[in-house]
């Protein structure tokens with residue numbers, strides 16, 4: 001079977017070939033540091049060999065829990081934020097019919113809704129109102145078990161589920177994915193007797209999509225988690241290669257780091273299929289939280305083309321030359337649709353008659369690549385044979401491994417996220433959370449100035 005492929009040809013006018021070759025040694029050293037666990041953040045390397053360590057029994061347990069939710073719920077609310085949310089959403093949206101949520105019949109698949117990733121009163125009001133006449137269940141996902149956004153949504157959902165469906169049924173349709181011992185989500189799950197799954201200590205949130213964090217919701221949505229893991233396993237093998245040009249993760253990490261050194265401070269991840277929107281969001285957290293520290297790091301951003309060519313296209317073509325693009329390109333779409341001919345040809349589009357829509361999309365993709373490269377934007381190209389579980393598994397591991405290598409090339413700890421605490425500390429102080437008395441006083445004094 002083919003694998004995803006990386007092409008860096010369209011960056012070579014922007015970086016010297018010998019410079020890239022000089023990464024061979026550095027990348028090998030980073031890979032060794034990851035393997036030996038001798039680098040920064042080495043207590044969070046559980047993702048490195050995660051795909052190949054997932055057992056059939058573990059997948060069977062996940063599928064059994066998913067089946068219980070599928071049989072007992074029309075709607076399943078997945079509560080989580082950041083790494084406890086984006087991976088599942090990325091995969092589910094990439095695989096779902098774009099209009100599935102509008103269809104009456106869903107072939108036994110419950111509608112998946114996400115919550116716990118914002119504190120919007122309107123969102124939560126509208127969600128709880130929508131759920132009023134629904135047989136719904138909840139997957140409560142939080143590694144720390146204490147994240148405010150998720151905990152707040154879960155309290156509302158738990159109460160509503162118990163009131164609507166009774167305590168007994170609620171116990172059956174609420175599942176927790178959290179730490180083995182710590183945190184409020186664990187305490188509640190144990191006390192209420194919920195089915196629960198453990199997020200391994202050594203897997204950080206943004207690297208956790210192949211743990212129950214991602215696998216359970218994906219299975220509930222009706223997708224094949226065995227294939228997802230199989231794709232990731234394949235990339236685990238491919239990306240173990242110590243040869244820069246035979247290891248796409250290593251080559252991607254090296255190329256983007258060299259571009260960064262050449263002043264390309266922003267990476268734009270590009271798709272030409274809107275279903276990949278959340279995959280890009282997942283990638284942004286992966287690289288943003290991993291590399292954006294010590295006042296360093298490429299700023300990860302994303303666009304959905306061709307939609308955003310009509311909004312951000314101008315900036316990308318002619319704005320400050322501090323950007324490069326990485327295109328995730330789907331070789332063959334899952335459906336076929338031909339453009340019809342029209343006798344009157346009032347819209348002048350008969351030159352497209354008989355062509356597949358994808359042919360037009362691909363020409364837009366190629367035309368954009370050429371234009372952006374001409375405009376001074378280096379272009380990396382990740383080619384994906386087709387959009388399915390297997391190749392999403394490959395993509396996930398490819399980017400995770402690249403992120404580990406890239407973080408070490410940048411000489412940061414890619415596995416912590418100390419900066420995220422700053423807003424939380426202020427929010428707790430402003431809300432007078434017990435334990436934050438001193439901070440509350442200080443912040444109030446600051447606001448009075």
Ligand SMILES: O=P(O)(O)OC[C@H]1O[C@](O)(CO)[C@@H](O)[C@@H]1O
Nearest residue numbers: 082083084142143144147205420
């Ligand atoms: O799974 P948790 O502990 O709720 O955390 C969710 C997300 O919040 C962060 O810790 C940042 O606050 C992310 O790193 C993480 O993915």
